[in-house]
Amino acid sequence: MNIVVLVKQVPDSGAERSLRADDNTVDRGSTDNVINEMDEYAIEEALKVKESVGGEVTVLTMGPDRAAESIRKALSMGPDKAVHVVDDALHGSCAVATSKVLAAALGQLGADLIICGAESTDGRVQVIPHMIAERLGVAALTGARKLTLDGSTLTVERQTEEGYEVVTASTPAVVSVWDTINEPRYPSFKGIMAAKKKPVQTLSLADLGIAAAEVGFDGATSTVLEHAKRPLRSAGVKVTDEDDGGVKLVEFLASEKFV
Structure with a gap:
């Protein structure tokens, strides 16, 4: 089976992030x-x-040159090879343009199964798997907490707030997963050394037949106009009980529209 896994390099969520x-x-x-x-x-x-x-498992990444570091880390876990879509014109691409680029690369790879995370920690829009499936004309089995295969049939337990749904589809298909599906393995020393020799193909927009005007800021369907840091947390409201604490508490909750 030709399996492609989408990998994105993001700022460390344990550190302070900014725009x-x-x-x-x-x-x-x-x-x-x-x-x-x-x-x-x-x-x-x-x-x-x-x-x-x-x-065979192929890692597919779209990102700047430095994303190569994460590609090698991904390969050290065990995948066979990688494809890196890199082009200066990609900077500023929105989710729609990103899905177009990834779908074009996937079209060249001819994947039977595409697996990706349900969301990224920098964007958190959760739409890329659906967009890619739509562009490729294949099924989207999203939010999986369990995946099983029977020949060309995929069965997924789709995680919901109430429990899970069971959905099935035939390959080719896109499957997005949550962190409840497994426990990722740690790269071994042997895997780290082997990753240095695994092939990594680079593709440009020209290789994918996509014009620069279709991506980046020029091709973006959404734009961030301004941003500001989260305000510092203010001091809370202290309710002093003078035989009317209950009334004061309800009045406060009502003023904040909780009741």
């Missing part, structure tokens, strides 16, 4: 950059599928 002052995009140079946490679960699930039915 750039010049163009309101994520400031990726102000902190360490790592593999998007949810994508590690996607990598693990791709490897489990390969171990179960055989095939």
Whole structure:
């Protein structure tokens, strides 16, 4: 089976993150950059599928040159090879443009199964899996907490607030996963050394047949106009009980429209 797992490099969620002052995009140079946490679960699930039915796992990343660091980290976990879409014109791309680029790359790879994290910690829009599936004309099995295969049939337990739904589809398909689906393996020393020799193909927009005007700020369907840091937390309201504490509490809750 030809399995492709989508991996994104994001600013470390454990550090303070910010937007750039010049163009309101994520400031990726102000902190360490790592593999998007949810994508590690996607990598693990791709490897489990390969171990179960055989095939090959390819890592696909869209990002600047420095994203190569996360590609090598992903390869050290066990995937066979990687494809890196890199082009200066991609800076400022919205989710719609991102899905177009990734779908074009996936079209060249001919994947039977595409696995990705349900969301990224920098954007958190949760729409890329759906957009890619729509562009490729394949099924989208999203928010998976469990994935099983029977020949060309995929069955997913789709995580919901109330429990889970069981959905099925045939390959090719896009599956997005939550962190409840598995426990990602740690790269071994052997895996880290092997990752240095695994092939990484780079693709430009020209290679994908996409014009620069279709991506980046020029092709964006949404734009951040301004941003500001989260305000400091203010002191709370203290209610002193003078035999009317209950009344004061209800009045406060009513003023905040809780009751």
